[in-house]
Amino acid sequence: MKNQYVPVITLDGPSASGKGTIARLVSQALGFHYLDSGALYRLVALAAMKRNVDAGDEQRVVGIARCLDVSFIDSSIRLDGEDVSDEVRAEACGEYASKIAQYSALRVELLGRQRDFRKLPGLVADGRDMGSVIFPDATLKIYLTANEEERARRRHKQLMEKGINANIANLVLALHERDGRDSKRAASPLQQCEDTRLLDTTGLNIDQVVGKVLGMYADSGSVE
Ligand code: DC
Numbered sequence: 001m002k003n004q005y006v007p008v009i010t011l012d013g014p015s016a017s018g019k020g021t022i023a024r025l026v027s028q029a030l031g032f033h034y035l036d037s038g039a040l041y042r043l044v045a046l047a048a049m050k051r052n053v054d055a056g057d058e059q060r061v062v063g064i065a066r067c068l069d070v071s072f073i074d075s076s077i078r079l080d081g082e083d084v085s086d087e088v089r090a091e092a093c094g095e096y097a098s099k100i101a102q103y104s105a106l107r108v109e110l111l112g113r114q115r116d117f118r119k120l121p122g123l124v125a126d127g128r129d130m131g132s133v134i135f136p137d138a139t140l141k142i143y144l145t146a147n148e149e150e151r152a153r154r155r156h157k158q159l160m161e162k163g164i165n166a167n168i169a170n171l172v173l174a175l176h177e178r179d180g181r182d183s184k185r186a187a188s189p190l191q192q193c194e195d196t197r198l199l200d201t202t203g204l205n206i207d208q209v210v211g212k213v214l215g216m217y218a219d220s221g222s223v224e
Pocket of ligand 1: 016030037039041042094097098101117126127128129130178182
């Protein structure tokens with residue numbers, strides 16, 4: 001049987017740009033699968049942190065990724081059978097993930113796991129290199145961003161809702177540092193490629209952004 005083309009929408013962008021929320025809602029609207037690629041990096045980070053592995057120890061980090069026992073069931077994320085959905089969202093986990101994400105051997109290790117999410121009727125994937133490396137033939141590639149203050153405010157709101165205290169000025173600094181590291185690394189850096197459409201969400205609400213992404217997808221000619 002001929003292989004059927006599976007449509008993919010990629011949403012890449014800096015931290016706290018709203019990629020996760022938008023990707024999930026767009027996938028629900030289209031009935032597509034959803035890949036939160038950052039969660040995979042965060043899961044490796046969490047597994048390494050639980051084993052007291054230093055982020056600088058590339059060999060051990062890659063070894064952990066090779067044997068990673070993870071599952072995504074509905075909206076819950078499991079590591080070694082344990083529900084770690086909240087734990088992986090912690091700032092410390094994101095920081096550690098950003099540090100180890102520079103290892104090309106780790107990125108190669110996670111490549112197949114990410115591509116396995118591509119199944120009919122389609123996939124919405126968010127991350128940093130979804131359009132540039134993981135799904136270069138994606139149907140629609142979007143670079144989602146918002147200005148730094150707005151992203152820090154969104155992250156602040158998310159943390160406060162979870163009962164975690166945070167300070168906006170410190171969050172701006174942390175986002176700035178993390179985005180710098182994610183964009184300047186040699187291996188699959190965060191970048192806006194030529195075939196990627198820019199979507200600046202500053203001042204837009206969630207429904208407006210979802211509407212724009214769905215509109216872009218309809219315009220891409222892939223909707224029958
Ligand atoms: O999207 P996030 O905040 O959950 O991602 C956590 C870190 O993982 C991010 O700072 C960089 C890394 N990452 C990556 O390098 N490539 C991806 N496709 C997704 C995340």
